[in-house]
Amino acid sequence: MDFTKLILCLIILGGVALVCFADRKSVKNFDERQLLYRGRAVTIAFASLLLCLFVVLLLNTMNLAWFDLSIAVILSMVISLTIFAVYAILHDAYFTRLKKQVPFSVLFLVVALANVFNGIRHSFGGSAESVYDIVLPVAVGVLGLVVCATLLIKSRIDKKESDEE
Amino acid sequence: MKNLKLKAARAGKDLSQDQLAQLCNVSRQTINAIEKGDYNPTINLCIAICKALDKTLDDLFWEQ
Numbered sequence: 109m110d111f112t113k114l115i116l117c118l119i120i121l122g123g124v125a126l127v128c129f130a131d132r133k134s135v136k137n138f139d140e141r142q143l144l145y146r147g148r149a150v151t152i153a154f155a156s157l158l159l160c161l162f163v164v165l166l167l168n169t170m171n172l173a174w175f176d177l178s179i180a181v182i183l184s185m186v187i188s189l190t191i192f193a194v195y196a197i198l199h200d201a202y203f204t205r206l207k208k209q210v211p212f213s214v215l216f217l218v219v220a221l222a223n224v225f226n227g228i229r230h231s232f233g234g235s236a237e238s239v240y241d242i243v244l245p246v247a248v249g250v251l252g253l254v255v256c257a258t259l260l261i262k263s264r265i266d267k268k269e270s271d272e273e
Numbered sequence: 274m275k276n277l278k279l280k281a282a283r284a285g286k287d288l289s290q291d292q293l294a295q296l297c298n299v300s301r302q303t304i305n306a307i308e309k310g311d312y313n314p315t316i317n318l319c320i321a322i323c324k325a326l327d328k329t330l331d332d333l334f335w336e337q
Contacts, residue, residue: 139318140314140315141302141312142303200302200303205294205298266302269302270290
């Protein structure tokens with residue numbers, strides 16, 4: 109038995125339990141408009157995931173795929189996550205109403221840059237054991253950078269709104 | 274359609290959007306969206322806003 113994978117499974121299971129528990133607890137943290145827009149964001153993200161998977165499978169069926177199928181599926185998930193994050197941020201439904209955006213944008217920037225750097229290091233250093241070692245960090249890094257940029261744009265819009273108030 | 278009555282009532286109480294949002298347990302952006310007419314609040318939120326501003330539903334949300 110591979111204990112590393114078992115521990116990973118337990119961590120994922122714990123994460124799911126935490127999300128379910130936190131979600132029930134945090135309902136009051138999001139107001140009604142935020143919940144509405146989060147619902148819409150989930151719907152749009154799910155639709156985009158299905159669309160991406162359709163394109164991937166279509167290309168694969170027609171033997172036009174230039175990518176590994178599993179990587180394409182992971183990239184589809186990252187794209188749909190990005191769409192969810194951007195839509196929710198632009199409609200002020202990403203963070204609970206008490207959380208401030210700026211500290212999180214710094215956190216996202218650090219995590220994103222670390223991931224991109226990791227991907228580049230694997231790519232140019234030749235230390236990648238598989239293409240996953242390059243694609244995954246870069247995809248997560250790009251997701252983080254997009255989220256960070258959207259947060260900064262949104263915080264500027266918010267500041268402008270507050271000034272005009 | 275913009276809710277100018279809400280904006281006027283809030284200004285009359287000398288409250289910022291952020292302060293009114295805290296009184297109603299919602300985000301500032303939600304109050305801003307209601308004032309701009311981008312979001313139709315539920316009756317519960319309408320009542321919370323009315324209580325915070327000492328107004329009636331008719332005063333703030335009934336179109337003449």
